[in-house]
Amino acid sequence: MSESRAVPTVVVGAGPVGLAAAAHLVGRGLEPLVLEAGPRAGAAVREWAHVRLFSTRAEVVDPAAEKLLAPSGWSAPDGSVYPTGGDWAELYLQPLADVLGERVRYGARVVGVSRVGRDRVVDAGREEQPFSVLVRYGDGAEERIVARAVIDASGTWATPAPIGGDGLPALGESAAGDRISYRVPDLKDPAVRARYAGRRTAVIGSGASAFTALSSLADLAKDAPGTHAVWVLRRGIGGDTFGGGEADQLPARGALGLRAKAAVDGGYADAVTGFRTSAVDPGEDGRLVLVADDGRRLEPVDEVVVLTGLRPDLSFVSELRLGLDERLQAPTALAPLIDPNVHSCGTVPPHGVVELSHPEQDVYLVGMKSYGRAPTFLAMTGYEQVRSIAAALAGDREAAERVELTLPETGVCGGAGVFEEPAQDAEPAAGGCCAAPSGAQVVRLGAGPASGGGC
Known part of the structure; x- marks a missing residue:
């Protein structure tokens, strides 16, 4: 356990941002382990394969991922084309996961994350302990994986909001x-x-x-x-x-x-x-x-x-000390930047490790999940998030705090x-x-x- 780089950084989810996180970690000399509940990369994206993105292919390919793909003979599709979700998964996400190889595990559902030997109540020696990630596989087998850091890119697709205007299911919603x-x-x-x-x-x-x-x-x-x-x-x-x-x-x-x-x-x-x-x-x-x-x-x-809208599933990170906004369920420092009660859709700035940090060190919610219930997320934002986080985990604080993204003005909230x-x-x-x-x-x-x- 003394050699922190020998212990992987666990990335939850092999979607666009999770795989980008893995690419950035590899580029920084850190070892990722991507745990994907679905049978293939981009499992959630494939569920809306018929829907066309409003960003071009050039805007939904992460630079570090493209660099990792290049030696494999992968050729970038026409960057001016607007892909469907199916295109995105088949022509980019799956090839990226294939290049990452055994660093990506499928049928691996994360059901809990904590510190080794410490529930969320215990203070003593907490920050010295690595993370314990409980994984359940498709055949029912379970495993605990020890990790130096955890990047949760599991998204919000699996938890759509209900009909009720008060945030609760409407009466009769389940029956119908x-x-x-x-x-x-x-x-x-x-x-x-x-x-x-x-x-x-x-x-x-x-x-x-x-x-x-x-x-x-x-x-x-x-x-x-x-x-x-x-x-x-x-x-x-x-x-x-x-x-x-x-x-x-x-x-x-x-x-x-x-x-x-x-x-x-x-x-x-x-x-x-x-x-x-x-x-x-x-x-x-x-x-x-x-x-x-x-x-x-x-x-x-x-x-x-x-x-x-969609909501984050926070059940499997409930043993961690997360700092979340009480309304949006987004990281406390990020919430004011994305709050739809205050901001128009075009005023969300790029952000990184500073805004995504929690009281529990070295755990990050990224991608759609980092936005909680806010609907203004773009893939480019997620790529900037994980670039910054990978730099921070590698000890390059200057790069972590540097903004390397200019976002377009938005006109639709998500x-x-x-x-x-x-x-x-x-x-x-x-x-x-x-x-x-x-x-x-x-x-x-x-x-x-x-x-x-x-x-």
Whole structure:
């Protein structure tokens, strides 16, 4: 145990940021061990393989990873192309994991992290003890791995937020589970397409994932008469509801918002504002009725797509002394920089080891998980995080505290999108506040000026 470099740094998750962390550690002469619960690299990304990113390939390839891949004969795909999640996993993440070789273990679920011989209560000798990582494998076998540091890049994909406007599941949500999805539907899949074709679907959420679902359902409606969406927003409609439009420095992200606006303008979706769902009631005809906390009820729907955000799973790091913001569940120093109650989506600065440190030394939450419940994360941000952390673990504090990333102005608060080409003739959305509740009302944007906003 005296030779700290002989003990690996455990990285939880073989997604984009976890694999980038491993690449940076290797580049610093440190030994990573990546533990991935899924059967392949990018397991979560593969679950939204049909969704197109709003960042180009050049923006979602980490520089240290690219350097590690180069000797293998890997050739970088066209950097100007916008990949799907499937492209990202197959053409970049899996090759990177293959190069890392035995440093990546699949079917290895981390179920607990602590200090060797110390639960979270014990002070004595705590910082001198390495970490104990409890791993459960697919065959049921378990193992304790000793680690000098832990980088948790497990993300938030597995813990979607529920329907309820108070953060709790709505009454009846569980009972109606067979009619509710928490993912963007893949309407190119014949079975999924049949589920939504000719039916009325409620889409709950206000981010890029909701935009994606709305635009996809609008496309389906053109081929399948009777298909209609009801867009349920907890806030009102204001200048920034559809994102940054043509002013967004990520053009594909701006185009995504404009496509969602076109879906509403074209009558393929109705927008219901100021509606905080408290219950899902079964209708007399077997359909579902959404009920607001003030008692108002929407017209029955056949399906519900819930895209209200994601949450971090903190259960397996509960024996560690983490400093987390009480609202966002993000690191205490990072939370003020990403708080959606305060910041517009374009004001989140790059950050690294300083903002990501905890009272428990040498443990870091990175990537989507570091943002807790905040929705403004970009892959480039995660790559900068792990570059900084790897430098700190290698003892290069100057490099760790140096900022090496310039982020584009954001126009949409989180999520990935699907699009073809950015619209050239659509009106850009004006800037404004990120949230403003209003009284519930149905708004057909194509029929007149938007109302109900509070921006």
